[in-house]
Amino acid sequence: MTTPLTEAAEKERSGDALSADFYSYEDLLPPEERKLLLKARDFMRTEVKPLVNEYWAKGEFPHQLVDKFRGLGLAGVPYEGYGSPLPAGSNLLIGMLSMEYTRTDASSATFFGVHNGLGMYSIYRGGDQQQQDRWLPAMAALDKIGAFAMTEPLGGSDVAGGMRTTAKWDGENWVLNGAKKWIGNATFADLIVVWARDEDDGKVKGFVVEKGTPGFSPVKIENKIAFRIVENAEITLTDVKVPEANRLQRINSxxxxxxxxxxxxxxxxxxxxxxxxxxxxxxxxxxxxxxxxxxxxxxxxxxxxxxxxxxxxxxxxxxxxxxxxxxxxxxxxxxxxxxxxxxxxxxxxxxxxxxxxxxxxxxxxxxxxxxxxxxxxxxxxxxxxxxxxxxxxxxxxxxxxxxxxx
CATH class of the missing domain: 1.20.140.10 (Butyryl-CoA Dehydrogenase, subunit A, domain 3)
Incomplete structure (x- = not known):
């Protein structure tokens, strides 16, 4: 049995629905979540689209977008208690928001996705309560930008078993050595989640490396034919010292x-x-x-x-x-x-x-x-x-x- 759309819903859809939504999937969202989706749609249309081609052609990230994304207020949607405008955003809303950002521009939307997904989720899933409270509020407010460093110059699909970046406990700090490649946001991120193999037990662990840490050197990858707005970097880690407080405590393998x-x-x-x-x-x-x-x-x-x-x-x-x-x-x-x-x-x-x-x-x-x-x-x-x-x-x-x- 089908339920017809209300007159108000029909009117709303006539102005905001996508021509591609042939089966009305957006109507599966409850009203409060759909409002957030439409907010994101308007933001991408008015704030991002006018900038996209200019910066894509130049191969540069429009840093003024960070303030605009901050004003949007949606970075914390997946993380209840850390800036989410809802008690808990559904995975359907989270997915449709990702779709909405990318529908206008995949390249600039990836900046947001790397920060909001890979960066924040690594800390949300892998950090203890103290670490979550330390970093997630600032990340949800976009006061601190996140990145995620997994892929290596010689390791992509096989990185699980072939990770070459190492971590060694020296009695006071973890010391990281190695290299990462294709790391979005890394040239300007404040917090970079770096994955490395512990030399002692052979297990992969996660470390939050803060911007400006000695020995951490990101270099922007040039001459890309895709994602030209994303500032992907190749990172060199040379005796990078990270305190135990910056090791993600719930990541053990x-x-x-x-x-x-x-x-x-x-x-x-x-x-x-x-x-x-x-x-x-x-x-x-x-x-x-x-x-x-x-x-x-x-x-x-x-x-x-x-x-x-x-x-x-x-x-x-x-x-x-x-x-x-x-x-x-x-x-x-x-x-x-x-x-x-x-x-x-x-x-x-x-x-x-x-x-x-x-x-x-x-x-x-x-x-x-x-x-x-x-x-x-x-x-x-x-x-x-x-x-x-x-x-x-x-x-x-x-x-x-x-x-x-x-």
């Missing part, structure tokens, strides 16, 4: 780290959905406006075919992620759930951005039309937080009981 990655991997799937929606919406509007042979190209059968295939991908992936959020809220969320979502949704994203760019023809390679940015940024999302191949093997092991990892 890579298994604990995997719990963090499980949650953030689902966030990447939501980002991929946002990229799909952003590219599809651009293509749909362009098809209505662009005229060839005396009529809008939206009247051409082959253009409609590309648009409908794109909408089908968006709708199917959105439904998958809605159920994924429900599994998270129910506490029955497993590694293979997020792995399947990341692998499947990012693959469908690649199709949609390609079809959307195709609809633009030659204009699709010009930054002024925005779709080229989505097309390029999709490649970064496709690759990080586990490649399609690695996530496929996680799911394959779960469904067959056989490990194909080497």
């Amino acid at each position: 890579f298994r604990d780290v995997a719990e963090i990655l499980r949650a953030t991997r689902s966030g990447v799937a939501w980002q991929a959905l946002g990229v799909m929606i952003g590219a599809y919406e651009l293509a749909l509007e362009y098809a209505k406006e662009r005229r060839q042979f005396g009529r809008p190209i939206a009247r051409f059968q082959m253009v409609q075919d590309l648009l409908v295939k794109s909408l089908g991908n968006v709708t199917a992936c959105w439904g998958m992620l809605v159920q994924l959020a429900r599994l998270q809220d129910a506490g029955i969320f497993r590694d293979e759930h997020s792995a399947l979502a990341k692998a499947f949704v990012t693959s469908r994203m690649r199709e949609v951005v390609s079809w959307s760019r195709e609809i633009f023809g030659g204009n699709g390679i010009v930054l002024d039309y925005d779709v080229a940015r989505f097309f390029a940024d999709a490649e970064a999302i496709y690759s990080f937080e586990g490649t399609r191949e690695m996530n496929t093997l996680i799911v394959g092991k779960a469904i067959t009981g056989e490990s194909a990892f080497v």
Whole structure:
């Protein structure tokens, strides 16, 4: 049995609903959560979109956005008691917010995601109460910016067993040595969660390295073709001294780290959905406006075919992620759930951005039309937080009981 939308809800949707929300998924949010989603939508449209292409072209992060994100007041949404505007934001709201940021710009939205997800969640999940109280309020207020340093120059998919960055207790401090690569926000972050292998027991541990610590040297990675606004860095750690108070007390092995990655991997799937929606919406509007042979190209059968295939991908992936959020809220969320979502949704994203760019023809390679940015940024999302191949093997092991990892 269906329940018709109220007149007020219909009116609200007519002005704020997405053309890509063909099955009205947003209506699953309760009113107080949907207000936050619409707040984020308006913010991204008015504060972020006007800056995006200029800074993407320059390959620079617009630092004035930090103050604007601070005014938005949504950094603490996932963390009850640490700045959340709600008693506890649902995983559906958290996912849709990630989608909303990325729908406008995946690159600048990743700044927020790295801080709000990887950085804050590492401390929320891995820190003790004292550490949470010490860092999370300032991070929720964006008074301190966070980063997450896991990937290494010689270790990506195999970093769990092949982490080369080391930690050694010298009797007074932990001493870190090694290197990290592709670390978002690291050039300017105040708190960087660095993962290193304890030389004594061989276990992976987490350390909060504070900005300005001697021996910590981040260098911005240049010449990227994707995520050009994100300030990814290659980090060198040379005898970096970290006190025991900065070691995440509830992280005792890579298994604990995997719990963090499980949650953030689902966030990447939501980002991929946002990229799909952003590219599809651009293509749909362009098809209505662009005229060839005396009529809008939206009247051409082959253009409609590309648009409908794109909408089908968006709708199917959105439904998958809605159920994924429900599994998270129910506490029955497993590694293979997020792995399947990341692998499947990012693959469908690649199709949609390609079809959307195709609809633009030659204009699709010009930054002024925005779709080229989505097309390029999709490649970064496709690759990080586990490649399609690695996530496929996680799911394959779960469904067959056989490990194909080497």
